[in-house]
Amino acid sequence: MIEVNQLCKQFGKVKALNGVSIQVNEGELYGLIGPDGAGKTTLFRILISLLLPDSGSARLWGLDPVADFKKVRQIIGYMPGKFSLYEDLSIIENLTFFATVFGTTVEENYYLIEDIFKQIEPFKNRPAGKLSGGMKQKLALSCALIHKPRLLVLDEPTTGVDAVSRQEFWEMLKRLKAQGITILVSTPYMDEAGLCDRVALIQNGKILETNSPEDIIERFNKPVFAVSDNNMYQLLNNCRQYPGVASVYPFGEELHITFSEGSVNPVHLKEFLVSKGIPDANIKQIQPTIEDCFMELST
Amino acid sequence: MNIIEVDNLVKKFGSFIANDHLTFNVRKGEIFGFLGANGAGKTTAIKILCGLSKPTSGKVMVAGYNVSTHPEEVKSNIGYMSQKFSLYDDLTVVENIRLYGVIYGLSSTEIKERTEILLNRLQLQDARKRLIKTLSLGWKQKLAFSVAILHRPSIVFLDEPTSGVDPITRRQFWEMIYEAANSGITVFVTTHYMDEAEYCNRVTIMADGKIEALDTPANLKKQYGANSMNALFLKLTRKETVGLDN
Known part of the structure; x- marks a missing residue:
């Protein structure tokens, strides 16, 4: 060894x-x-x-x-x-x-x-x-x-x-x-x-x-949400402006979002996006990937 | 409106057919992903689109010019960034910007103005006199992209721009691509990262010199019953290829 x-x-x-x-x-x-x-x-x-x-x-x-x-x-x-x-x-x-x-x-x-x-x-x-x-x-x-x-x-x-x-x-x-x-x-x-x-x-x-790899994912202690919409660039810019957001990263056809501590509120994010003219954004909680973990650990 | 029109493009090297009757269009302002296995004929096609190599037959129009008859006009209307080499290691940041500015025929006033805009946007003001070789790969690639669009071309070709770049910088790079596309520049990009294929408006997948599929990522996944671009890619290109590279 x-x-x-x-x-x-x-x-x-x-x-x-x-x-x-x-x-x-x-x-x-x-x-x-x-x-x-x-x-x-x-x-x-x-x-x-x-x-x-x-x-x-x-x-x-x-x-x-x-x-x-x-x-x-x-x-x-x-x-x-x-x-x-x-x-x-x-x-x-x-x-x-x-x-x-x-x-x-x-x-x-x-x-x-x-x-x-x-x-x-x-x-x-x-x-x-x-x-x-x-x-x-x-x-x-x-x-x-x-x-x-x-x-x-x-x-x-x-x-x-x-x-x-x-x-x-x-x-x-x-x-x-x-x-x-x-x-x-x-x-x-x-x-x-x-x-x-x-x-x-x-x-x-x-x-x-x-x-x-399984344990690294398990030890990631923040809930991760996937957000998607037709116009990803617009969605990305708007999610960045949301006050309670800690990180926003594009992941293929979705954005992966984490919230700052105490602000985990996907319903509120949805309302925020609706107010910004994005009525149909889809938000769901997902399991993080190794790449999520890597980015969290490296910042 | 189409910025690239490829009609029955054939490229042969001896008896080897690298591009076998390719026909496709790229629309102005779109992010167009060009995918395929190693040796599928992507590099050959890109060289033709950039005016560096002539088609054996077929008609290829780029930015309004025929690549066979007007390759120089094509070259001055496009930007190009390769994975392997794009900036001079032993020149500084501003020297590299000036070099490319002069090559693309910008006036010294234009070069000065655009250099400052570029350095501000990349937050590289403090690094302006640093040699390129002292920058990290991520910075190099972001700078190389900015330099490739310094002359505000109508289309930019990016050949595996994010290979080996760390995950955060890779995403910052794609945001720069989005921004360029939003400003009207057409982006033609190759990548081996399948999640990046999802960022494209439309993608084409090449295999054995032919176009196997061309559509939006969502439509392609639906059409072939694949749940990810990776699964789709494997489905369309899983063949033993023993041809010669490049």
Whole structure:
């Protein structure tokens, strides 16, 4: 398992990590959820021994990424956010290369990647640089897995990927988890939090909260209301003017609204909107989403 | 009135058909969402609409000009903001604004006036002499959008403008889009966030070089019996795509 304790890392004036502590259990699918610049990549790079922390400590199954970096590198598979395989080598050459570097063979651990690799196998002689985004991703994942790592570290594997491929990717992760591999994955997409066993919400180098997605939602202590109408821009501007409102955020076809303490009164809001010339706005209480929680915690 | 008219647009690269007889119109002042899986042909179509690439066949009119015969007129009447690159990291905020102002042929008085309006609206007055690379992604994207409409184009193209941006800034960005649309600028936008698709007046969903659907989000959901844009998207595009990107 992984223990991270009070990690700090500064680049010039920027505190990329400002006292980050998390714990990941064996066999867990753990998500690091946060926007660009939150510190996700810095944390991963320290864990996998590619970057030295300024202070704080990390342990992976008791191994220190600083002192025991050679051993740490044996037990992890890493897929960076930017495609980093050899573009002038073919699919099969890349895979064989990574197997050989880790002292194994493609055959020995093929069962682990079969599911993923068979989808790109028909193109195995094509140079990696000439593959589509989805195929590159499958190849990178295969290369990160071919030495049967104990921990798979995936840095924003779904960023810029369409909704269909994102869903397929998460299905692949679930199958890998079932093989007993611990998975640490980062994403800027809040809706993907629900697909993890536990998550850490991170922004500006600080952990906002760590928990299971269900518990994070449960602990959100304000009632959230969804408000909708035909003219959303007009509705948004008017809801902002309502005196008892604490936050108004667009969420697709609805606005999510929270009231200031002691002012929770949807009936009064409705009357207010009617007086502003919006007679048909629909208001209903809803369960908050992870994104509601993230925004509440980050303000 | 239509600001974009696309009639039977075909674009081929060798034997590969990236855009397969696309026909659609975009109305003046609307927020038009352009969705599709990676490799569906969105980028190819946007490059043609912006006058950067010529159609193999078909007729494409943007802001009253034919993209095949008058690409330069198209370029000066549109704004464009890409996800990957839109501002120069080693120039300051005001230098970037001035650069784009000059490129789009604004007078120095216009540039000065609009720079102040823009900085005030974004509350970036104190950051005017900061290098772009020292700004957060969210600020960069809000600034890039403002710069893309500095010359008050009739239409602005936004290619995944909110990727990786934090949830609050992402929403502030959409409010800027609403505001621009409210002032009469047509917004043509691509996104991978399905909740953002709901913010559009109409959306089109592309798959394998073709338009699979085009309507308001509400009508599309009704038509395909999907309860969210995400479900609809999965329904229309769930096919194994092994084509080449870009």
